[in-house]
Amino acid sequence: MAKKKTTKKKTGGAASKGRRSQSIKVADAKGKHLVIVESPTKAKTINKYLGSDYLVMASVGHVRDLPSRNPKGVKNPVPGVNLEQQFEPTYEILPDKKKTVSELKKAAKYADDVWFATDLDREGEAIAWHLAHALDIDLEGAKRVVFNAITKTEIERAFHHPRPIDENRVNAQQARRIVDRIVGYQVSPLLWKKVAGGLSAGRVQSVAVRLVVEREREIDAFIPDESWRLGALMATDPSEAPKLGELWQAFLDGATENGRTVKEQNAWLSEHAVLRAELVGIDDADVKNADEQQILDVAKRLGYELEKLDVVEDPKGKGPAKQLKTAIGVVSASPPDYAIESIATKRTTSKPGAPFITSSLQQAAANRYSFALQRTMRVAQQLYEGIDLGGARGQTGLITYMRTDSTHLAPEAIAAARDHIGSAYGDDYLPEKPNYYSSSNKSAQEAHEAIRPTDVTVRPSDIRGKLNEDQFKLYDLIWKRFVSCQMTPAKWDATTVSIRADLNPGSAKLRASGRKLVFDGFYRVTGVPQSDDVILPELSEGQKVAPLDIKPTQHFTAPPPRYTEASLQKKLEEEGIGRPSTYAAIIQTIQDRKYVEPLMPRDRRLCATDLGMVVTDMLIEAFPEILNVAYTREMESQLDHIEDERNDWHQMVAAFYEPFAVQLEKAHEELTHAKAVTEPAPHKCEQCGADTVYRFGKNGRFLSCSRYPDCKYAAPIDREGNPQSPEMTDILCPEDGKPMIRRTGRFGPFLAASTYPEVKFILKLDPKKGHVVLPKTPPMLTGITCPKCEERELYLRESKRGPWLSCSGFPKCRGRAAWSSLDEEKQAELEKKWAEHQKENPVPEIRTASGRVLKEGDDYIPEIAGSEEPAGSVVARDDAA
Structure with a gap:
């Protein structure tokens, strides 16, 4: 008990010190101009430019918002928004801002006047408006200052030209907040009922997810078109062509397993005065979309001798891309004559x-x-x-x-x-x-x-x-x-070289190009961008050239690329969805909700998760208009009209809510639960031979026997919907020495012993980066009562910064205590117990199959080794209920 009192006394002392410090600021406000900004850092910077007549304080963001829940006894479907009385909002001081508001009120009481210097966008205007209400300041007398930069000139200009708080901008922000609150609080329960508990929906976020889902389906449905091209490397000295051909092959053969980069290749070509050309015409006919046989026939006429055509089957390929073909051959000993037909140089600019x-x-x-x-x-x-x-x-x-x-x-x-x-x-x-x-x-x-x-x-x-x-x-x-x-602008000389091959009969035309920077212009500051351009050697019309390498190559049209954070943000901007202050939050939110995720660890490309697809399909079915990109864009326009043309925000919200309420009620009655929806699968059940179907469960889509519950076969699937064999990794289980299997549970990916349930050892994987989270010594009870809940003992844990104490009741209680708050005797006693605890709970050594021992900070991502074991690891059957 004595220890407990000591802890309380120290905590109280710290709080008192903070209050004394703040009360000095309040006293300093007497007879001064109080300036309120959002950030302490911003306050510090502004304070430098304002004289001693001003006191700058920070609100640290918003101080008021709609309540997160209803008061006891109130059953309002949307807390803080009165759906019966023109959507009038009720705001409350945020729990963690009550002290801040109290101190600002005291300062405002002593100060001569109050100036609101929050940011210049809608959000900043709304913060100023909420602050004025929280501090009981008359809006008509409130002084609002805005500045685009925190400099002496801008600050002085702003404070010489204050204006009232712009209530039209506030109303636009308020309308957005209320509509988003309605969607969040009324659509989320629908998802709990029809998909899974704990899900949430957002008006703009759901449209962003839809964009990713639709892109994913475009990629899935894409069937590539095949075409063939013919490239050639030309020696500007025909007598050197055979020798250069050997050197070029040796250069390619000396590369790493990833091959030579385009930059390395171009450097070699420039050094050896070799042109990289491509076939553009044969007998005056275009070869833009030539097929395999056409290109191989032309290659033969151009002096190419095909030795063999390697064909590799790609099980994941679609259409013609199922067969990947590589032509292997050499330049014949007596190719046709090639000569430079024309050289054209054009001055271009880059702005x-x-x-x-x-x-x-x-x-x-x-x-x-x-x-x-x-x-x-x-x-x-x-x-x-x-x-x-x-x-x-x-x-x-x-x-x-x-x-x-x-x-x-x-x-x-x-x-x-x-x-x-x-x-x-x-x-x-x-x-x-x-x-x-x-x-x-x-x-x-x-x-x-x-x-x-x-x-x-x-x-x-x-x-x-x-x-x-x-x-x-x-x-x-x-x-x-x-x-x-x-x-x-920067200036370039772009040169195009036309090469003619006399085939007798007929002719072929090849083209080589390159460019040279002649004036760097703005590149002087930004730097010249990396380029794949070849530096062309000195050439003249009529000059003879000869091929040292001819290469027919297979090509396929590419599907639309997956979005990255940057390209998704660009798409949102192009569609008029969101505003500069919301892009980052929108894209982060849809990832936090597990509707969208990186394609692979450390991969910037985003893909829709099974959950994202199911939720999107359900919301489109229930609210086809709200999930429409054009509708969302129009709503942004309506918010602009509230700000610019003083449109009534109540009418705008009512026009949204009336059809929404009808659709919501219908959705609750008619939508089918996601777990009851099945989709035929092109596979047979491995247990009974019946057809299989795809179902949706708590871990996403999985393969299930169509005869369930009579047959309980179930298996995880890959992105293509194929039964997934256990992913054997190169991490060895420290208990049985066998490779561990990568699995995914409700808390994310992890590694499990391949001999489960005999061996139940698991390793966590970082949910974002995918690296192994090494095991640590389990926490130890200390006998010290938690100063927050005063019920449970504190745990002792070890971290990079040393020992630390936290409540054993986490997450219900998040109480903590500083190690330094303990006296030396208690620290010594716990250190002795911790040493004994470590001996009793040794941390296993984690090794890879190659013998590498993983250390803290390695951030090692397990390598997936091919497994011959049959697919069919069982998915919990309650998923298929």
Whole structure:
């Protein structure tokens, strides 16, 4: 008991210290202007530019929202939204913001006036509106300031021109929030009833999932078309062709198992003055879609001797792609005559890209650095709110507001960029007039300006030591894009070489091309992009050339590519779904809900899960209009009309809700439960020989005997719907020494002993990255009562940072205690017990089949070894109920 009191006393002391610190701020508010922002970092940066007459405090985001549940005794289907009284919302102070609101109220009481300096988008306007209500401040007298960048000039301008809170913008945000609340709270119970418990639905998120599902089905239904092409390598000195042919083959044979890259090949061709050409015509006929026999016939006439045609059956291929063919042959000893027929050089230009908006920044960071969308926005927020650069600069906002869909640049920003370009790179890199860019999004509403550096003279290289790696990468990207957008285009000389082969009779035409950078222009800042272009040697018309290699190749049309986070975000923007502030959250949410997932660990491509497909099909059946992309786009337009044209938000919500309520009631009555739906499968039951069907269970789709429950055969399936053999890995079970099997349970993927149930050892796999999570010593009870629940004992665990204490009742109780809070005697006693505990619970050594011992931090992803064992591991039969 004494120990318990000591813990309470320490906790209380810390809280008291925090309250004393805050009360000093409240006292300091007397006679001053109180400025409220969202972020403490933003507050710190702004405070630098405002004088001693101002006190800047942070709300740390929203302080009010719709309640998550109804009060006791109230049975409202949508908590916080009165469906009977024009959807009027009831807001409450967020539980973790009550203290913040209390302190802001005290400060507002002492201050002369209150200024709301929240972000300049709808969300920021809504935060200001909620703060005014929470602090009992008259909306008409509220002073709202907005700025696109946290700089001295922008802050001074904003505070000299305050405006009222824009209630039309607030109403637009409020309408969105209420519609999303209605969908979430009324569609989610439908999914619990018809699919599985714990699922959730969202108005925009569900449409994003639909896009991924439809792309997945496009890929599944795609049948490729086959075509053949003929390429040739030409020696510019015909006498050297045989020798170069041998060198080229030796070069290819000396590659790693992945082969020579295009860049390596082009470097070799340039070094040896060899042209890479492709057949474009034969006897004046086009060969664009030639078939196998046509190309092989032409190849023979061009001097190619076919030795054999390798054919490999691809069981996963569709249509003609089931047979992969490789032509193997050599150039004949006496090929026809080849000569340069014409050489045409054309000057081309590459123009710089527009300055970044939210979507293009997210796409560039994803493509260049593999940043997830949320990671990009988190780092951009840090750059916007301010970084401590030290010295005279101190806390400095480095970029303008990062949630924007406008490519507009302020005149002073353009002037600063042009001054920098002229002085740093010279007049050749400075266009006569500034470059202006129009936004591809015609409804650009969210901010006034593109994302750019607040001060172009602050070069990334100058402040690298003040930024972490992510901050530097993103600032460097933004700075270079901004400067380059005001520079001259790059200039290329693109050369096309036409080669004629005299076949007697007839002729063939081949084409080679290459280009050379003659003026780098904006590439001076961004760097010249990697190119697959070949540097052409000096050539002249009529010059004789000879083939050193001729290659007929099989090609197939490709299915539409799977979405990545960046390309899905681009699609949402093109369709007018969502806004700059919502893209990252939408795409993260659909992954968190397990409707969409990476195709493979560490693969940026996204695919729809079985759950995502089932939920999407059910929602489309129940709400065909709401799940329609065009409808979602129209709703975004209606929200814009509320903001811009002062349309009544109540009418907009009512127009949505009336048909929605009818469809919802019908869906509850008529929709078939997902587990009752079966789909014929092209396989036979391995136990009784009957036909099989696909069913949906808690772990996704699986194969089941059509005679269930008389026959209880069930098996997991792969992405193509084929029965899946157990995936034997290269990780050896430490208990029986046999390879472990990769399985998936309700908590994600894991490795299980192949001899289960005799051996029940399992290993967890990281659910996102797929690497082995090494076993640890189990936690040890300490005899110390949890300071939070005051019922259960604390566990002692070990981590990289040392020992730590947490409640043994987790997750019901999340109480914790610091190891440092224990006195030295108690620490020594527990350390002794922990050593004994470790001896009693030794951690098994995890090895791979090659003998490698896995260590903490290896992040080893198990390799899947082919298994000859028959498919048919049983899926829990309650899935098929």
